Amino acid sequence: MREEIITSGRLNPHIDPHLEIWHWQIPLYLFLGGLAAGILFFAALYTIMGKEEKYPGAVRRAPILVPFLLVIGLFALFLDLKHKLFFWQLYTTIKFMSPMSWGAWTLMAITPLSMIWAALHIRDFFPKWDWKYDILKDIETEILKYKVHLAWVMIVLSVILGIYTGILLSAFNARPLWNTSILGPLFLTSGLSAGAATILLFSKSAKERRLFAKIDILLIVIELFLITHLFMGFLASTSVQIDAANLFLGGPYTAPFWIFVVVLGMLIPAGLEIMELRHVKIPHVIPVVLVLFGSLMFRFIIVYAGQMSRWLY
Amino acid sequence: MRYAMAIDTKKCVGCSDCVVACQTENNVPIGYCRDWIVEVTDGTYPQLEIELRSERCNHCDNSPCVRCCPTGASHYEKGGIVTVTHNKCIGCGACISSCPYDARYSHPEGYVDKCTFCIHRIGKGLKPACVAVCPTKCMYFGDLEDPNSEVSLVLKKRKHKTLIPEAGTKPQVYYLI
Ligand code: SF4
Ligand code: SF4
Numbered sequence: 001m002r003e004e005i006i007t008s009g010r011l012n013p014h015i016d017p018h019l020e021i022w023h024w025q026i027p028l029y030l031f032l033g034g035l036a037a038g039i040l041f042f043a044a045l046y047t048i049m050g051k052e053e054k055y056p057g058a059v060r061r062a063p064i065l066v067p068f069l070l071v072i073g074l075f076a077l078f079l080d081l082k083h084k085l086f087f088w089q090l091y092t093t094i095k096f097m098s099p100m101s102w103g104a105w106t107l108m109a110i111t112p113l114s115m116i117w118a119a120l121h122i123r124d125f126f127p128k129w130d131w132k133y134d135i136l137k138d139i140e141t142e143i144l145k146y147k148v149h150l151a152w153v154m155i156v157l158s159v160i161l162g163i164y165t166g167i168l169l170s171a172f173n174a175r176p177l178w179n180t181s182i183l184g185p186l187f188l189t190s191g192l193s194a195g196a197a198t199i200l201l202f203s204k205s206a207k208e209r210r211l212f213a214k215i216d217i218l219l220i221v222i223e224l225f226l227i228t229h230l231f232m233g234f235l236a237s238t239s240v241q242i243d244a245a246n247l248f249l250g251g252p253y254t255a256p257f258w259i260f261v262v263v264l265g266m267l268i269p270a271g272l273e274i275m276e277l278r279h280v281k282i283p284h285v286i287p288v289v290l291v292l293f294g295s296l297m298f299r300f301i302i303v304y305a306g307q308m309s310r311w312l313y
Numbered sequence: 314m315r316y317a318m319a320i321d322t323k324k325c326v327g328c329s330d331c332v333v334a335c336q337t338e339n340n341v342p343i344g345y346c347r348d349w350i351v352e353v354t355d356g357t358y359p360q361l362e363i364e365l366r367s368e369r370c371n372h373c374d375n376s377p378c379v380r381c382c383p384t385g386a387s388h389y390e391k392g393g394i395v396t397v398t399h400n401k402c403i404g405c406g407a408c409i410s411s412c413p414y415d416a417r418y419s420h421p422e423g424y425v426d427k428c429t430f431c432i433h434r435i436g437k438g439l440k441p442a443c444v445a446v447c448p449t450k451c452m453y454f455g456d457l458e459d460p461n462s463e464v465s466l467v468l469k470k471r472k473h474k475t476l477i478p479e480a481g482t483k484p485q486v487y488y489l490i
Contacts, residue, residue, distance in 0.1 A: 008349065090384055092384070
């Protein structure tokens with residue numbers, strides 16, 4: 001049999017990046033970014049549609065979480081940087097070809113926006129809240145006049161943020177598993193699904209919960225469809241991408257991916273949500289936790305498996 | 314100007330002199346390297362062939378590492394040399410992920426480091442340290458746009474290949490086969 005043996009004089013984790021580059025910080029950041037994007041998307045959407053009163057869980061309550069998600073995510077990202085004191089260099093330039101660059105700028109814009117949004121709705125949590133200084137009160141009334149405009153900006157930025165968490169990886173042609181444009185829409189959908197699930201948790205009205213359970217089921221179906229496409233694309237592609245797909249089809253990531261991401265993170269919560277819609281009594285926190293868990297695992301698995309997939313030469 | 318390197322896989326004996334010369338010349342920290350030797354055994358026993366390659370950054374013409382760098386720390390220098398400006402690099406690792414040749418590493422001081430074609434030497438008219446030190450003289454360095462440079466001449470004469478051209482990076486280190 002024809003054989004090829006490659007012996008490299010350097011296989012050590014200091015140098016070989018497939019042995020060591022990105023750790024837990026990146027998948028955590030991608031998850032929190034996607035979740036934040038999902039929540040803000042629905043908050044903005046229902047504000048624009050004028051349904052704020054009908055869906056307060058989405059518009060007013062859930063977004064209170066977003067500044068925390070983004071700040072923790074940014075902190076994780078910062079922990080990942082190896083030349084930390086120079087992080088400000090990110091904001092001295094915009095590189096359109098570098099997803100990490102425009103992602104950093106998007107975060108720079110959406111984080112303060114999410115804080116403003118949360119501040120506008122703080123009375124939903126603390127009814128007696130008082131801004132104390134007149135100037136703050138004036139600013140609040142002023143901003144409230146432009147809330148719908150703000151929502152428009154937010155919806156655009158949230159879609160960019162959600163897609164960016166996927167594009168960040170898909171821009172790397174050196175890692176065949178990541179190098180597929182489906183990852184952008186897939187991570188966006190997964191973020192929206194996580195967002196919809198979180199809104200379920202914050203919502204107090206059964207009507208709103210039914211709507212978001214339906215939305216979540218739809219998003220899970222889209223996700224399953226995109227995952228099928230992902231594998232079909234890989235299997236019809238070059239040998240390195242076939243190898244990448246095989247990491248999940250018999251390779252080391254088969255069990256974690258199909259069990260944690262697909263079954264526990266998508267099929268079971270979708271099933272539970274359907275049962276709930278049919279008025280079976282299920283604590284809605286169970287599907288929510290499962291969806292969030294699945295979406296976090298999804299990022300972890302894709303980030304780690306991607307670093308195993310490579311060109312051989 | 315387009316700097317390039319040609320490395321003769323028939324002459325290379327895999328002695329790793331180039332690796333040590335680079336580590337010394339560029340103060341590469343212990344345990345790391347900017348160039349390395351790969352040995353490929355290929356064929357059906359007993360008809361086996363061994364290819365020895367001294368590998369390093371390919372100073373690609375279409376570098377994914379420059380493209381994905383969010384700060385512009387990774388950039389092209391004159392002659393297409395790809396280098397990293399240390400105090401612009403945030404150590405995000407994007408360029409490491411983006412290189413199909415795994416030619417970059419994270420320096421213990423935080424920034425990303427890799428082969429520079431010894432840009433500090435070629436500015437003075439010297440050859441890169443690895444080329445200068447090779448005991449079998451298996452490496453050629455020079456300007457591809459100059460038809461009389463030693464690298465252009467040897468590439469005209471000899472059959473050659475680049476590594477994973479299908480990755481689309483247009484590598485500029487050529488291997489004579
Ligand atoms: S070999 Fe890697 S590090 Fe060097 S220029 Fe090409 S992509 Fe960049
Ligand atoms: S690690 Fe440094 S050189 Fe590499 S992409 Fe990030 S900022 Fe650029």
